[in-house]
Amino acid sequence: MLSIKNLSAEIDGKKILDGLELEIKAGEVHAIMGPNGAGKSTLSAVLAGRPEYVVTGGTVTYMGKNLLDMSPEDRACEGVFLAFQYPVEIPGVSTTNFLKTAVNQKRLYNGLEPMEATDFLKMMRQKMELVEMDKSLTGRSLNEGFSGGEKKRNEVFQMAMLEPNLAILDETDSGLDIDALRLVSNGVNKMRNTERSFVVITHYQRLLDYIIPDFVHVLYKGKIVKSGDKELAKELEVKGYDWIKNELEAAV
Amino acid sequence: MPEPESDIIDQVVSQDYKYGFSTNIEMEMASIGLSEETVRYISKKKNEPDWMLEWRLKAYKHWLKLDEPKWQNFEYPKINYQEIYFYAAPKEKIKLDSLDQVDPELLKTFEKLGISLLEQKRLTGVAVDAVFDSVSIATTFKDQLREKGVIFCSISEALKEHPELVKKYIGSVVPQTDNYFAALNSAVFSDGSFVYIPKGVRCPMELSTYFRINAEKTGQFERTLIIADEGSYVSYLEGCTAPMRDENQLHAAVVELVAHEKAEIKYSTVQNWYPGDKEGKGGIFNFVTKRGLCEGAFAKISWTQVETGSAITWKYPSCILKGDHSVGEFFSVAVTNNCQVADTGTKMIHLGKNTKSRIVSKGISAGKSHNTYRGLVKVNKKAIGARNHTQCDSMLIGDRSGAHTFPYIEIGNKSAQVEHEASTSKIGEDQIFYCNQRGIGTEAAIGLIVNGFCREVLNQLPMEFAVEAQKLLAVSLEGSVG
Numbered sequence: 001m002l003s004i005k006n007l008s009a010e011i012d013g014k015k016i017l018d019g020l021e022l023e024i025k026a027g028e029v030h031a032i033m034g035p036n037g038a039g040k041s042t043l044s045a046v047l048a049g050r051p052e053y054v055v056t057g058g059t060v061t062y063m064g065k066n067l068l069d070m071s072p073e074d075r076a077c078e079g080v081f082l083a084f085q086y087p088v089e090i091p092g093v094s095t096t097n098f099l100k101t102a103v104n105q106k107r108l109y110n111g112l113e114p115m116e117a118t119d120f121l122k123m124m125r126q127k128m129e130l131v132e133m134d135k136s137l138t139g140r141s142l143n144e145g146f147s148g149g150e151k152k153r154n155e156v157f158q159m160a161m162l163e164p165n166l167a168i169l170d171e172t173d174s175g176l177d178i179d180a181l182r183l184v185s186n187g188v189n190k191m192r193n194t195e196r197s198f199v200v201i202t203h204y205q206r207l208l209d210y211i212i213p214d215f216v217h218v219l220y221k222g223k224i225v226k227s228g229d230k231e232l233a234k235e236l237e238v239k240g241y242d243w244i245k246n247e248l249e250a251a252v
Numbered sequence: 253m254p255e256p257e258s259d260i261i262d263q264v265v266s267q268d269y270k271y272g273f274s275t276n277i278e279m280e281m282a283s284i285g286l287s288e289e290t291v292r293y294i295s296k297k298k299n300e301p302d303w304m305l306e307w308r309l310k311a312y313k314h315w316l317k318l319d320e321p322k323w324q325n326f327e328y329p330k331i332n333y334q335e336i337y338f339y340a341a342p343k344e345k346i347k348l349d350s351l352d353q354v355d356p357e358l359l360k361t362f363e364k365l366g367i368s369l370l371e372q373k374r375l376t377g378v379a380v381d382a383v384f385d386s387v388s389i390a391t392t393f394k395d396q397l398r399e400k401g402v403i404f405c406s407i408s409e410a411l412k413e414h415p416e417l418v419k420k421y422i423g424s425v426v427p428q429t430d431n432y433f434a435a436l437n438s439a440v441f442s443d444g445s446f447v448y449i450p451k452g453v454r455c456p457m458e459l460s461t462y463f464r465i466n467a468e469k470t471g472q473f474e475r476t477l478i479i480a481d482e483g484s485y486v487s488y489l490e491g492c493t494a495p496m497r498d499e500n501q502l503h504a505a506v507v508e509l510v511a512h513e514k515a516e517i518k519y520s521t522v523q524n525w526y527p528g529d530k531e532g533k534g535g536i537f538n539f540v541t542k543r544g545l546c547e548g549a550f551a552k553i554s555w556t557q558v559e560t561g562s563a564i565t566w567k568y569p570s571c572i573l574k575g576d577h578s579v580g581e582f583f584s585v586a587v588t589n590n591c592q593v594a595d596t597g598t599k600m601i602h603l604g605k606n607t608k609s610r611i612v613s614k615g616i617s618a619g620k621s622h623n624t625y626r627g628l629v630k631v632n633k634k635a636i637g638a639r640n641h642t643q644c645d646s647m648l649i650g651d652r653s654g655a656h657t658f659p660y661i662e663i664g665n666k667s668a669q670v671e672h673e674a675s676t677s678k679i680g681e682d683q684i685f686y687c688n689q690r691g692i693g694t695e696a697a698i699g700l701i702v703n704g705f706c707r708e709v710l711n712q713l714p715m716e717f718a719v720e721a722q723k724l725l726a727v728s729l730e731g732s733v734g
Contacts, residue, residue, distance in 0.1 A: 048689050051681070076691035088686040092704025101700055102690035109691065141704065158690065 001026045001197045002067075002166055007058035008222070009046045016042040018222030019058070024166070027194040031208055031233060032201045034219035035241040040201045041085060043219070044170040047199075048082040049075050062166065076102075077109035081164035083155040085171040090142040095154060096124065098142050099161050106162065127160040131187035149180035156187040167191070168199045173207040185210030205237035218244055285334035288312060291439050294339045298408050298442075301415060311428035311438030318432045325624045325656055326593040328537060328564055331502055338440045338473070402455055402486075403448040407475050410446035417448055421479055425508040425545045425572070433504040434541040437473045441506065444474035449484035449515070458714055460489040476507040480515035482548065487518040489717055501526075503562075504539045513548025513575060518556070520713050522721050524728075525561035532591030535563025542569035546578030549604070554581040556712040558721040559594060560728040568626065570599035573607035573635075580609040583709040585721075587702075587728045588621030588653070597627035597658075602638035602668070611642040614706045617653035618729055624656040631668040638665065644674040647705050649698070649729065677705075699726030 002024040009017040016039045024030055034040050045053050047060065049072035060067040067075060090098065103123075104114040115123075128135060131153050143151050152172055159167055169188070173181055188198065188211050200211055208216070208230060216233045218226040220241075225248060226232065236243070291312050295305040320331075397404050403414060410418050428438035449455050480486055503525070511517050519542075528535025538561075544553035555569035571580025582598035600609035615623040623646065631638045646655035659672055679701055687697035703710065703722050710718050 048685075050685055071693075072685060072688035073691050073693045076689050082689050084686065084689075088680070088682050090683055090686070090701055090704055092707035093700055098687075098690070098700065101696065102687075102692055105693065105696065106691040162690065 001028075001063060002199075003059075003061040005059045005061075007046070007060060008056045009042060009053050010056055011042070011053050015056070016053075016222055017046065020219075020223050022217065022224060024197050024199065026165075026197055027192075028215065029192065029198040029200060029211065029213045031211075031213035031216045031230075032199060032219050032224075033203070033205075033216060033233060033236060035245075036203075038219045039222045040219055041170055042222075044082055044085075044168045044199070044201055047075075047080065047168055048072060073105070074109070076162075077106045079163075079165035081159050081162055081167045083152075083159055083167065083169045083172050085174060087143045087146075087151040087155055089144045089146075091144050093142050094140065095138040095142050095157075099124070099158060102158075103161060123161065127157060130160050130190055131157045132183050133157050148175035149177065152176055152180065152184055153187070156184050160187065160191060165195065166197050166199070168201070170201050171203065172200075173202055173204065181207065182210060205233045208233045220244060220248065284337055286312075286336070286338055286440065290338050294440055294442060297339065298411070300411055303419060304411060307423070307428065308439050311435050312440075314429045315432065315435035315439055318435060320432055324566060324595050325626070325658070326564060326595060326622060328593075331537070333436075336502060339442050396456060400453050400456055401450040402453060403446065404459055405446055407441070407444045407446050407477065410477075414446075414448070417479065418446065418477070421477055421508070421510055422475075423508075425510060425543050426506050426541050431541060433539045434506050437475060437504050437506045437541070441473040441475035444476045444505070445478075446476075447478040447486060447488065449480045449486045451481045452483045453481075454484065455486040458487045458489055460491070472501070472503045472505070474505040476505070478508070478517060478519070479510045480512060480517045480551075482512045483514045484512075485516045485518075487520070487714060489520050489522075489714065491522045491524075491717070491720070502537050502539070505541070507540070507542040507569075509542075509544035509553055511544065511546050511548070511551035511553050511578075514550045515548065516552040516554070517544060518554045519544070519569070520717060521555075521557040521559070522713075522717060522724065523557065523559045523561050523565070524724055526563075527561050527590065527592045528563040530590050532563055535592070536561065538562040538565045538567065540567040542567060543572065543599075544570070544580070545572045546575045546580065546604075546607075548578070549575040550577045551575045552579040552581075554579075554583070554712070555598065556583040556709065557585070557596075558706075558709070558713070558724065559584070559586040559596060560724050562594075563592060565592075565594040565596055567596050568598055570601065571609065572601045572603065573609065573638075574603045575607075576604040577606045577608075578604055579607070582609075582611045582613070582627075583712045584613045585616070585706045585709045585725070586614070586623055586625075587616045587725060588618065588623045589728055590619040590621060592619075592621040593624075594622075595624040595626055597625045599628040599630070600640060602629075602631040602635040602640070604635060606637040606639075607635055608638070609640045611640070611644075612708050613642075613644045614709055615644075615646045615655055616649065616702055616705070616725075616729070617646070617655050618649035620652045622654040622656065624658065626658040626660075628660040628662070629670055630660075630662045631665050631670070633664040635665050636667050638668045638670075640668075640670045642670075642672045644672070645705070646674075646676040647702070648676065648678045695726070698729050702726070702729060 004020055004022040007017050007020040032040055042053060046055060055068055100120055107114060124138065133153055137150060137154060143154060146154060172184060176184060200213060213230055216228050216230060217224045226244060291308050295308055426434050428435055447459060478488060509517050509519060525536040525538060546553055553571050557569065559565050569582060573580050580600050584596060586594040586596050588594045597613060598611055611627060613625045615625055617623040625644050629640045629642065642659060644657050648655055655676055657674055661670055663670060683701055684694055684697045687700060688694065702725050710721055713721055
């Protein structure tokens with residue numbers, strides 16, 4: 001599904017990613033952990049094609065295509081979805097209207113007719129149930145005046161609507177209380193299948209109690225320095241990131 | 253965060269006007285320039301009564317004494333009034349009873365604009381008084397309106413059929429001496445629409461006029477007069493596009509509305525005249541005087557405008573709230589791109605007791621354009637309990653455009669409650685990227701964000717007009733962000 005080789009990237013001339021390697025197969029859930037400033041969010045931004053980030057080396061192959069050659073909207077239409085750490089507000093545009101545009105743009109890209117209004121609304125209802133989202137939110141301006149938890153749930157709702165092949169969750173757990181965390185995680189878990197892959201970026205092991213990953217990677221100074229299964233996350237929780245840092249320094 | 257900004261400008265600049273074309277039709281023209289003779293010629297051509305000619309001459313004589321105003325927030329090339337044709341009419345061959353008799357060239361023009369009269373007539377139930385180069389060619393749905401006693405015709409026709417109404421109301425809201433361009437219009441106006449809604453009648457359909465500027469070097473001077481008698485209601489739609497031209501064309505219209513006791517007039521405009529090329533050359537100058545009078549108690553006048561065209565837009569649809577408890581509203585979206593200038597807003601003059609006004613203005617500037625809101629809220633000494641709420645929002649696209657706000661407030665009564673809110677925002681890169689990440693391309697994203705920004709105003713438009721306006725906003729800003 002996704003193959004990242006020797007990826008380097010910078011923003012404003014500052015190197016953030018430095019030779020990152022990652023292989024993800026269809027249906028797998030990979031957790032990326034690491035201390036602040038390690039490059040976790042940069043990785044998600046680069047994969048989504050955020051223009052401020054400049055790729056200085058390496059390759060990213062997504063479903064056999066060169067991902068880095070594609071515009072952000074083409075990547076989205078090809079099935080890459082990013083759940084934002086800080087979802088953006090768009091005043092005056094309802095979530096319904098926004099998603100209708102997004103869903104139809106994706107269909108257009110794939111040579112399909114726009115969705116009938118009734119089918120679309122039916123789909124909305126189904127997916128809203130999936131993330132137990134309050135109906136009133138879809139009529140309100142996108143993310144405007146939403147609580148932190150509502151914004152994150154709206155991200156997962158959008159993910160459900162757009163049915164991506166590769167979903168990247170950028171610190172979706174940050175700012176969530178335990179109930180919201182459970183709802184969001186349930187939504188993600190219901191979407192797991194053999195075709196769909198997830199990259200779950202998080203600071204804390206807590207989220208991984210709900211979304212059980214197949215692999216856990218530790219990102220430090222722009223590269224993946226340690227990989228393991230879900231037990232690695234628990235070990236990190238106990239020993240802290242200093243453990244990794246010390247281990248690395250000892251190795252030098 | 254590099255090139256998007258420079259790309260923006262490149263792409264803005266490569267945006268061409270999509271409705272540029274001209275029609276070959278035999279024209280009958282007044283000789284070039286403006287003199288007393290021109291005024292007499294126009295009046296005679298239209299077989300006007302003597303009082304009308306006198307009225308025009310009074311305006312002309314006053315105009316001679318005036319200087320072009322200089323207070324505006326922009327500069328424009330000096331207009332040489334001696335190089336303008338003040339009257340052009342398609343040569344009249346036969347009296348027209350139906351659309352079939354209309355010059356097919358003319359109908360083609362309307363079709364290119366997507367406003368085929370035939371389609372309109374058949375499908376939409378909207379009566380259309382089409383002003384093509386100063387003379388009304390076709391008017392539809394007359395019979396249905398006549399049943400209700402509604403008069404909807406050209407001013408020329410009204411002068412023949414209902415001279416007493418025209419005489420009573422013309423100039424009663426915008427006098428000939430009001431301002432430079434209103435005086436000019438009063439002297440040389442060629443045609444326009446006339447509407448009269450009798451007491452207690454709710455006009456059974458939206459009334460609509462499409463204006464078009466066609467003849468080269470022809471100034472267009474419409475005059476619109478709408479009277480809603482006691483307890484009546486009318487919704488009037490005005491929409492415009494214009495063919496591409498090299499030279500600046502002056503458009504100085506006057507619109508007068510009179511709402512009697514408990515009457516309501518809703519006046520909606522979508523304006524998309526040629527804005528000029530990327531350097532601003534050749535666009536329309538749109539210098540309009542629009543004013544409504546809430547004559548009686550509980551009268552209501554509501555202006556809604558979506559302004560995307562013209563090189564220079566200069567208009568302030570206003571309300572004089574004379575009747576007690578009368579209400580004035582102004583909802584505006586003004587979009588400027590490339591080198592366009594819009595200086596627009598409203599005046600709400602509170603004279604009666606417990607009068608209310610509401611102003612919602614949304615300005616969007618892209619390219620090197622400048623967008624100004626200029627508004628006056630005036631509460632007279634005797635206007636006890638007057639209330640106003642003003643909301644002025646500006647949105648900037650790119651870093652070479654400008655937004656300006658000049659809100660004037662004059663309060664003569666302590667009981668007045670006046671509120672003013674203003675905001676300025678930029679379409680954020682993060683908003684666009686968020687849309688991109690959901691598969692929405694940048695152009696579509698701008699359209700979405702801008703339409704969201706204008707939603708309060710677009711909601712005021714009649715349904716079919718709102719859809720048109722939404723498309724227009726997206727088209728006007730195509731390529732405005734890279």
